[in-house]
Amino acid sequence: MAAGPARSAGTLRAAPGGSRSSYYSSASEGRSGSGRRRRSASGPMFAEDEGWLEALKGVADEPGLPLGPSKKMSGLGGMVAEDSRVAENNALKEWMGENGVWVYDKSDWGVGPHALSVAVDTVDENENETAGRGMIANREIKEGDELFTLPIDLLLTKDAAKKEFGADVITEDLSEYIAIALLAVHEKAKGKESFWSSYIGVLPTVEEVYPTYLWAEEDLALLEGSPVIAATESMRRKLEVEYATVENDLLDKFPEILPREVHTYEEFQWAFAMLFSRAIRLGGLSTGEAVALVPYADLFNHNPFANSYIDARQQGLFFSKTDEVVVYADRSYKKMEQVYISYGPKGNSDLLLLYGFSLDRNPYNSVDVTVSLDENDELYERKKAFLSEAGLPPTKAFPLYNDRYPDELLQYLRLIQLNTDQLRGRTLEDLSFEKKQTDVNELMVLDSLVEACKATIAGYPTTEEQDSKLMNDPGMFRALSKTQRMAVKHRRQEKVILRRTIAAVTKDKEKLRIPLGGLPQ
Numbered sequence: 001m002a003a004g005p006a007r008s009a010g011t012l013r014a015a016p017g018g019s020r021s022s023y024y025s026s027a028s029e030g031r032s033g034s035g036r037r038r039r040s041a042s043g044p045m046f047a048e049d050e051g052w053l054e055a056l057k058g059v060a061d062e063p064g065l066p067l068g069p070s071k072k073m074s075g076l077g078g079m080v081a082e083d084s085r086v087a088e089n090n091a092l093k094e095w096m097g098e099n100g101v102w103v104y105d106k107s108d109w110g111v112g113p114h115a116l117s118v119a120v121d122t123v124d125e126n127e128n129e130t131a132g133r134g135m136i137a138n139r140e141i142k143e144g145d146e147l148f149t150l151p152i153d154l155l156l157t158k159d160a161a162k163k164e165f166g167a168d169v170i171t172e173d174l175s176e177y178i179a180i181a182l183l184a185v186h187e188k189a190k191g192k193e194s195f196w197s198s199y200i201g202v203l204p205t206v207e208e209v210y211p212t213y214l215w216a217e218e219d220l221a222l223l224e225g226s227p228v229i230a231a232t233e234s235m236r237r238k239l240e241v242e243y244a245t246v247e248n249d250l251l252d253k254f255p256e257i258l259p260r261e262v263h264t265y266e267e268f269q270w271a272f273a274m275l276f277s278r279a280i281r282l283g284g285l286s287t288g289e290a291v292a293l294v295p296y297a298d299l300f301n302h303n304p305f306a307n308s309y310i311d312a313r314q315q316g317l318f319f320s321k322t323d324e325v326v327v328y329a330d331r332s333y334k335k336m337e338q339v340y341i342s343y344g345p346k347g348n349s350d351l352l353l354l355y356g357f358s359l360d361r362n363p364y365n366s367v368d369v370t371v372s373l374d375e376n377d378e379l380y381e382r383k384k385a386f387l388s389e390a391g392l393p394p395t396k397a398f399p400l401y402n403d404r405y406p407d408e409l410l411q412y413l414r415l416i417q418l419n420t421d422q423l424r425g426r427t428l429e430d431l432s433f434e435k436k437q438t439d440v441n442e443l444m445v446l447d448s449l450v451e452a453c454k455a456t457i458a459g460y461p462t463t464e465e466q467d468s469k470l471m472n473d474p475g476m477f478r479a480l481s482k483t484q485r486m487a488v489k490h491r492r493q494e495k496v497i498l499r500r501t502i503a504a505v506t507k508d509k510e511k512l513r514i515p516l517g518g519l520p521q
């Protein structure tokens with residue numbers, strides 16, 4: 001046999017070297033970014049089209065709505081903090097009422113009583129984890145009920161930024177994200193003078209959201225071995241580069257409009273933490289799609305099983321047409337239940353990177369393995385050209401899921417593991433990698449996948465058992481900070497997926513017919 005050691009671990013690198021699929025991969029792999037997911041599940045979504053991540057995307061009048069065992073505020077200081085959060089909610093509600101949103105307990109012409117209240121501190125009851133403000137049903141809600149509508153003028157959009165700063169600053173080709181970030185920072189600096197001050201008053205701090213790209217190094221160290229670290233570093237670099245561009249192209253040119261002391265890097269980071277964790281991509285606008293910070297609608301927390309959706313629609317009003325944002329209930333809710341939306345089919349890596357939380361029960365969880373052609377393979381150049389022809393790079397990250405690994409990964413590995421003997425004088429173009437080549441090639445493929453999973457598992461300083469033990473000890477686990485709990489949950493889930501993949505691949509290997517005596521050398 002000419003080449004291609006059967007179990008060449010070198011060809012398949014486990015994920016740590018490769019960045020997560022979300023941000024950079026989606027940009028570099030050139031996926032188009034319609035940003036719109038199936039209508040029934042739109043939520044906070046990221047805009048791929050600008051090279052910013054995958055699709056992005058929710059009044060409390062009653063203090064003390066669902067507070068779980070982890071209620072943060074205690075003692076007199078806590079009551080003061082909670083009172084001020086209730087006052088902020090009430091200011092938001094008042095502002096919305098003044099601006100045409102029906103947020104009242106009574107009916108009016110064509111509208112029923114408002115169905116939602118904003119709790120100041122909710123708990124995700126599936127996970128027993130604090131989730132900041134959230135939406136609570138203040139009466140029975142029926143499936144399909146329109147929960148509220150919101151005039152488009154209340155949104156922070158690129159158009160609103162253009163109105164504020166002018167078309168010289170907010171040019172056609174300026175990213176929507178940068179435009180909205182500039183507007184958010186500018187309005188925050190205005191304080192009570194800002195039209196949006198009541199909205200900005202309920203926005204969390206960076207520390208409250210705490211996405212991994214803003215984590216302190218000692219927190220990030222808890223994720224050692226996880227691909228999230230590489231994704232976090234990519235995100236940090238991207239933000240630094242974007243800010244340098246903003247400095248150069250805008251702050252230097254328009255110091256009167258965009259003063260440096262207002263538009264600092266810290267404020268830029270705050271604005272992006274808000275955008276990435278709560279901006280919504282609206283599809284149904286008369287002017288086309290747009291990314292927006294949508295007051296009130298961004299107070300819904302995430303549940304991967306929810307289907308409520310947020311969209312924009314045109315509202316005919318005699319001869320003028322105005323757009324409005326509308327939110328519908330995905331199912332019926334009992335009074336006092338928390339109403340969730342789904343931010344999309346996001347795994348914990350994306351949730352942690354962008355929203356600062358991870359879930360123990362998340363059907364969309366995945367962990368990437370990165371696959372590379374072996375430069376020492378005698379077929380290397382031919383394989384590289386073949387991949388390039390198919391628009392694929394010689395190194396590529398693939399997600400492994402809880403219950404499956406993608407066919408594309410198998411196809412890629414079949415090519416990588418193919419040797420001259422198996423090629424039997426044919427060209428690569430003669431072969432279809434969608435199906436098994438030979439049992440021997442398939443065994444090499446599956447073996448290399450198992451090795452990659454094992455190598456990834458070996459890269460974590462703790463074992464799945466150690467993480468599980470910590471999580472199953474309520475005293476110990478609750479004694480950790482929220483960030484530490486999120487990190488432990490996340491790294492354990494990655495190990496679970498890797499272990500399951502090894503088990504599934506081992507089963508698949510049993511179906512192969514391998515000659516007695518093992519593989520040819």
Ligand SMILES: C[S@@+](CC[C@H](N)C(=O)[O-])C[C@H]1O[C@@H](n2cnc3c(N)ncnc32)[C@H](O)[C@@H]1O
Pocket residue numbers: 044058124129130131132133134202203204208209277278298299300301302303354355356357
């Ligand atoms: C769109 S905002 C939702 C409103 C937010 N809770 C607030 O206080 O403004 C998204 C943020 O809410 C929090 N969040 C949403 N869903 C969560 C969940 N299931 N568990 C923990 N935190 C959650 C995270 O901090 C996330 O970055």
